[in-house]
Amino acid sequence: MQSPPDGPIQRVLLAVDLTSRSELVLRAARRVVPDPGVRLQLMHVVGDPAEAVNTDREGAGTAALQQELDARARGQLETLRHDFLGDRPEVEIVLRRGPIWGEIVAAAMAFRADLTFMGAHYSDAVTAHRAVGDLAAKIARIAPCPIVVVPSEEP
Numbered sequence: 001m002q003s004p005p006d007g008p009i010q011r012v013l014l015a016v017d018l019t020s021r022s023e024l025v026l027r028a029a030r031r032v033v034p035d036p037g038v039r040l041q042l043m044h045v046v047g048d049p050a051e052a053v054n055t056d057r058e059g060a061g062t063a064a065l066q067q068e069l070d071a072r073a074r075g076q077l078e079t080l081r082h083d084f085l086g087d088r089p090e091v092e093i094v095l096r097r098g099p100i101w102g103e104i105v106a107a108a109m110a111f112r113a114d115l116t117f118m119g120a121h122y123s124d125a126v127t128a129h130r131a132v133g134d135l136a137a138k139i140a141r142i143a144p145c146p147i148v149v150v151p152s153e154e155p
Helices: 020-032 060-085 102-111 127-129 134-142
Strands: 009-015 039-046 091-097 113-118 147-150
Touching: 009 020, 009 102, 009 134, 020 060, 020 113, 020 147, 039 060, 060 091, 091 102, 102 113, 102 134, 113 134, 127 134
Parallel strands: 009 039, 009 113, 039 091, 113 147
Antiparallel strands: none
């Protein structure tokens, strides 16, 4: 676990999964970091299109599906930005591809985030009762900055 930044928080990564948990993450971030001068990066890791259709197929069909997934995700991120963050000019939208935990850590490093917000993801009911999901726990162990894990309203 990383210690809090020495100075004021200047950069905050908001990692969202585009489910209802995303709204919880953004509400929490607004409460904790209300300063409009803080730079925000709203990011999502886009899934692999081969996994989306349960195939190992490569080529034009996969590329077209990837473009469609990217466009949908970007549209959802824009909606979240508008609904929860307003028209703040310091909000950057980022899409990444790869293992979710690795991409969140890489995004925090590349952005030089002072703080990262993300939702808790539970793989089973037992994990849900421990309050932090498997993914969040893994990220918190290796992230370059403190992680705020926002619990789901319901596991």
